[in-house]
Amino acid sequence: xxxxxxxxxxxxLPSSYSLTxxxxxxxxxxxxxxxxxxxxxxxxxxxxxxxxxxxxxxxGAIWVHAVSVGETVAGLSLIEAxxxxxxxxxxxxxTNTMTAANLxxxxxxxxxLTHLYQPLDHPAYVDRFLDASAPKAAIFxxxxxxxxxxxxxxxxxxxxxxxxSQISDAAASRWRRYPALAAAVFGTPGLVLAVxxxxxxxxxxxxxxxDIVHRLGSLxxxxxxxxxxxxxxxxxxxxxxxxxxxxxxxxxxxxxxSVIKAAQALGNEWFTLLAPRHPKRGATIAALCQDxxxxxxxxxxxxxxxxxxxxxxxxIVDTLGExxxxxxxxxxxxxxxxxxPIGGHNPLEPAQFGLPVICGPHLAKNQAEFDGxxxxxxVTDIANGDELAEAVKAGILTDEAKQTSESAxxxxxxxxxxxxxxxxxxxxxxxxxxxxxK
Numbered sequence: 001x002x003x004x005x006x007x008x009x010x011x012x013l014p015s016s017y018s019l020t021x022x023x024x025x026x027x028x029x030x031x032x033x034x035x036x037x038x039x040x041x042x043x044x045x046x047x048x049x050x051x052x053x054x055x056x057x058x059x060g061a062i063w064v065h066a067v068s069v070g071e072t073v074a075g076l077s078l079i080e081a082x083x084x085x086x087x088x089x090x091x092x093x094x095t096n097t098m099t100a101a102n103l104x105x106x107x108x109x110x111x112x113l114t115h116l117y118q119p120l121d122h123p124a125y126v127d128r129f130l131d132a133s134a135p136k137a138a139i140f141x142x143x144x145x146x147x148x149x150x151x152x153x154x155x156x157x158x159x160x161x162x163x164x165s166q167i168s169d170a171a172a173s174r175w176r177r178y179p180a181l182a183a184a185v186f187g188t189p190g191l192v193l194a195v196x197x198x199x200x201x202x203x204x205x206x207x208x209x210x211d212i213v214h215r216l217g218s219l220x221x222x223x224x225x226x227x228x229x230x231x232x233x234x235x236x237x238x239x240x241x242x243x244x245x246x247x248x249x250x251x252x253x254x255x256x257x258s259v260i261k262a263a264q265a266l267g268n269e270w271f272t273l274l275a276p277r278h279p280k281r282g283a284t285i286a287a288l289c290q291d292x293x294x295x296x297x298x299x300x301x302x303x304x305x306x307x308x309x310x311x312x313x314x315x316i317v318d319t320l321g322e323x324x325x326x327x328x329x330x331x332x333x334x335x336x337x338x339x340x341p342i343g344g345h346n347p348l349e350p351a352q353f354g355l356p357v358i359c360g361p362h363l364a365k366n367q368a369e370f371d372g373x374x375x376x377x378x379v380t381d382i383a384n385g386d387e388l389a390e391a392v393k394a395g396i397l398t399d400e401a402k403q404t405s406e407s408a409x410x411x412x413x414x415x416x417x418x419x420x421x422x423x424x425x426x427x428x429x430x431x432x433x434x435x436x437x438k
Contacts, residue, residue, distance in 0.1 A: 011184040021122040048117040051128025061090040063135035072100040074219035081420035094118040164219040168364040183207040195368040226324035239308035240271040250277040251336035258385025265389035275317040282318025332395035352413040354406030
């Protein structure tokens with residue numbers, strides 16, 4: 001279990017890192033405003049990036065830092081596990097993306113929860129945030145390791161925890177080029193909860209103490225069942241008729257055409273649901289369908305309130321929060337972000353519904369989970385989009401094999417759903433056994 005004390009960082013942060021941020025300071029406002037014009041920043045809340053807040057923040061909160069949607073799901077699942085055991089405890093969640101912010105703000109909970117955008121890693125902005133919040137503990141999800149954010153937090157004798165931790169091969173290689181910086185960052189936490197043995201070893205190689213590193217798995221599966229909408233499910237089943245349903249989930253630009261071509265190759269026996277990771281791309285995908293399916297009408301789009309017609313080949317589900325309904329009715333799912341070097345999206349969600357998963361070669365963000373599901377026969381790997389249609393057909397099993405596969409997938413997901421509670425136990429033990437600050 002975790003050690004009974006939380007030490008201040010053993011290694012100093014190289015001064016060159018903070019100097020780089022100080023040199024960039026005159027340009028940061030311009031960069032943020034440009035990002036806001038591109039829809040990548042919340043214009044009304046840009047000051048939060050500088051550690052400035054319009055209202056007072058809760059003091060003594062447990063601070064959970066996420067990045068985008070996947071890390072935020074993991075963070076919220078951890079908060080769900082911590083909150084019942086820490087009565088009246090406040091929580092702060094910081095994110096980098098607006099979609100993650102929306103996820104936090106839409107989360108239905110009785111927990112005292114505040115969302116903020118992460119302050120930029122300039123030492124002055126980090127200090128402003130820490131002055132304003134004075135967190136009880138800091139939990140960094142997945143692989144978003146900001147040196148000043150981590151080091152200056154630990155420097156105030158605030159326990160630092162890495163949870164659901166993993167680093168891609170490319171990121172690990174970059175950290176190794178700066179050994180002093182890596183030692184200062186990865187030697188700081190008092191507890192590290194890694195996704196698998198490989199990541200445990202990698203984090204130790206980068207500087208984490210082996211006695212505080214534990215293999216636990218990803219926390220990206222929420223403890224509760226993913227919500228479904230019976231009305232939407234009925235609409236889509238009616239449109240499918242006797243056809244099987246192929247779901248392309250969380251696709252990115254550059255993957256949609258592969259899905260469209262696969263839908264053509266599958267023919268009249270399949271109904272394809274295309275759910276882009278970013279719903280605003282719905283119109284672009286509809287135009288792409290028309291360009292590559294001769295004589296085709298624009299496919300129906302969920303965002304426009306359109307109901308797919310019986311016999312329609314593709315329906316675009318360009319909305320948020322409805323993936324559970326799609327998983328519940330699909331026969332086979334392709335997980336997007338895997339045909340491009342994005343890292344592959346969370347396969348634990350379809351596993352919860354017993355669904356076989358098809359994925360491309362780029363799985364770094366969720367490699368541990370894909371590997372685990374592959375071991376029980378739940379993953380079909382493809383090298384490129386040209387192989388997608390055949391993989392979809394191969395994913396259809398006999399009734400007996402399907403029952404066995406579904407049972408194994410659901411069992412794996414159920415086991416994964418217990419991880420947040422285990423992580424919470426590690427964290428609470430660390431907090432309870434801390435020595436008083438001198």
